[in-house]
Amino acid sequence: MxxxxxxxxxxxxxxxxxxxxxxxxxxxxxxxxxxxxxxxxxxxxxxxxxxxxxxxxxxxxxxxxxxxxxxxxxxxxxxxxxxxxxxxxxxxxxxxxxxxxxxxxxxxxxxxxxxxxxxxxxxxxxxxxxxxxxxxxxxxxxxxxxxxxxxxxxxxxxxxxxxxxxxxxxxxxxxxxxxxxxxxxxxxxxxxxxxxxxxxxxxxxxxxxxxxxxxxxxxxxxxxxxxxxxxxxSPIPAEVLASNPETDARLIEQMYSLQRSGYFLFFGAIDPKKNIARIIEAYLSSNAKSPLVLVSARNWGMADTAGSESGIAIHGRTISSDRIIQLDYMPRTLLFRLIRGAKAVLMPSLFEGFGLPALEAIQLGTPVIASNVGSLPEVVGNAGLLVDPYKVADIAAAIEILDGDSVLRNRLITAGIQQSEKFSxxxxxxxxxxxxxxxxxx
The missing domain is CATH 3.40.50 (Rossmann fold)
Structure with a gap:
């Protein structure tokens, strides 16, 4: 032995x-x-x-x-x-x-x-x-x-x-x-x-x-x-694995009026390293037609970004846009269904020790826009677009590309299945x- x-x-x-x-x-x-x-x-x-x-x-x-x-x-x-x-x-x-x-x-x-x-x-x-x-x-x-x-x-x-x-x-x-x-x-x-x-x-x-x-x-x-x-x-819940993606898509549409592959998604803590301010700025400055969905339950006392009853505030001002949908904490199985139906997950973090949301996304067949620093290149591999997390224009360009290029998205989905096997x-x-x-x- x-x-x-x-x-x-x-x-x-x-x-x-x-x-x-x-x-x-x-x-x-x-x-x-x-x-x-x-x-x-x-x-x-x-x-x-x-x-x-x-x-x-x-x-x-x-x-x-x-x-x-x-x-x-x-x-x-x-x-x-x-x-x-x-x-x-x-x-x-x-x-x-x-x-x-x-x-x-x-x-x-x-x-x-x-x-x-x-x-x-x-x-x-x-x-x-x-x-x-x-x-x-x-x-x-x-x-x-x-x-x-x-x-x-x-x-x-x-x-x-x-x-x-x-x-x-x-x-x-x-x-x-x-x-x-x-x-x-x-x-x-x-x-x-x-x-x-x-x-x-x-x-x-x-x-x-x-x-x-x-x-x-x-x-x-x-x-x-x-x-x-x-x-x-990050094991996918058995309930999600056994479910039909089309059924999940109908559930998400009925609950949140979001169509399959029709929205970008950020999920995680409102934590400074998550780069949420630049994510929102990049999204709003892009020509993307798909809405941005933010799922978060925790605020880490950020000076520039914080949660409020009326929405997320950036640089002291509350963001008011019908293109951005903010959702609170939800059960893991429901979150995974939301991830599965997204056009892409946005994770251009300033730094990650691993980057669990990126792995969860590619396992579920969802491409990722991730930063080119820290551990995210290890996790994402060829299953996403890597960007400079400090450059809003780079993040915005990646959002626009994935919003309109279904061929590229399909290629990234295929790469994600292979990449996620490394973390089985x-x-x-x-x-x-x-x-x-x-x-x-x-």
Missing amino acids: PEHSLASKQLRICLDGYNFAMPKGTGVATYGLTLARMIREMGHNVEGIFGLDVGEAQETRETVLYDLIGRERRETRKQFRRRVRQEKIRAFLKRRVLEVPVTEKIVKDGILDRIPSFDRIWSSASLFEIANWHFRYFKKFLTIDLPQPPDIMHWTYPIPIHLRGARNIYTVHDLVPLKMPYLSLDDKSFYYRLVDSCVNNSVGICTVSETSLMDIVERFPSAEGRIFNTYQS DNHYKDRLNKLYSNIMNN
């Missing part, structure tokens, strides 16, 4: 619930959801650690956990200040992690598209917030204990926690806060120390593209030889197998 194979050994692999618990999800939550599914399909047990207050009563912990997952935290300024004070105090104390019973008493079918199916679950109130304060105060990771630690603790994000007795690995998706500091609100000194500690105090670092791998090794040379690019996959579930599982085998063998 080759050294990198785990075919005969079942592992217990634990994932953090940091992003799973966020309202309306994140790209990292999708990453974690897919990772959990692949681990289970590889024959391993999947466990989870959350930072939610599930209470002392064991018989209600599972109910409380699933009640809190994804819930918006609503608190007054006074409540916020009290909570932060308590978290700071708890940063000096040892954390107690409680096991949450995994039973059949909770109907989980309706949330499996957001929360993985776990074999065991653990939780500790405000664990991730307390760990951040602990790291600020002591410049070292918060160590937690479980009575029976798993073989591998795979943190899906740089989190300053170490699980004693397990092989700890951390996924670093990109170095945007360090590489493009003007695009994020992160504390840059804190983030640098955090990633540096992840690199130097773990058995391995996982990342999701060759671009990110090279960036990490360049900034943190000690990562070389211990960093693994697994890329990632099987290829992802092979790369994860090599990662975990290396971690276990070394």
Whole structure:
């Protein structure tokens, strides 16, 4: 049996619930959801650690956990200040992690598209917030204990926690806060120390593209030889795979009055690196006849672009155009149907560590207008048009070309089917197998 194979050994692999618990999800939550599914399909047990207050009563912990997952935290300024004070105090104390019973008493079918199916679950109130304060105060990771630690603790994000007795690995998706500091609100000194500690105090670092791998090794040379690019996959929901594209098109037309291949689409967070201001400017300056649909649920405090009740504001002014349609967060299956029916997905991001929306688009037979920087050329390949994300005229020209050239669109669709195979579930599982085998063998 080759050294990198785990075919005969079942592992217990634990994932953090940091992003799973966020309202309306994140790209990292999708990453974690897919990772959990692949681990289970590889024959391993999947466990989870959350930072939610599930209470002392064991018989209600599972109910409380699933009640809190994804819930918006609503608190007054006074409540916020009290909570932060308590978290700071708890940063000096040892954390107690409680096991949450995994039973059949909770109907989980309706949330499996957001929360993985776990074999065991653990939780500790405000664990991730307390760990951040602990790291600020002591410049070292918060160590937690479980009575029976798993073989591998795979943190899906740089989190300053170490699980004693397990092989700890951390996924670093990109170095945007360090590489493009003007695009994020992160504390840059804190983030640098955090990633540096992840690199130097773990058995391995996982990342999701060759671009990110090279960036990490360049900034943190000690990562070389211990960093693994697994890329990632994005499984299409079975319900979407089984559906007829014509049926999906009728559904989208009835719900949103959008015709198949009759609209451009942007979906994702209203995040500075997504370049939404230039996307809208390019679209409005183009002669495209097809409307632009924006699907987004999160605003990251951007100065130039923000969500408002009346629409998206750019440079302080709300965009008012009947050519632009703004939709809020929607279930993943419905979003995939919307992607499938688009003329093209617009993703000329200023930087991406991977670019999951681009992969999801080409898997569904939708061309992409993507930037020629970061990891997007790796993901898109020949299945889209690559543009300079800083040049509005380049983005506008690509929009006009795809709006009117059906022959080119068909060629890109065909290329997308071939390109997306590089990121199939099987290829992802092979790369994860090599990662975990290396971690276990070394």
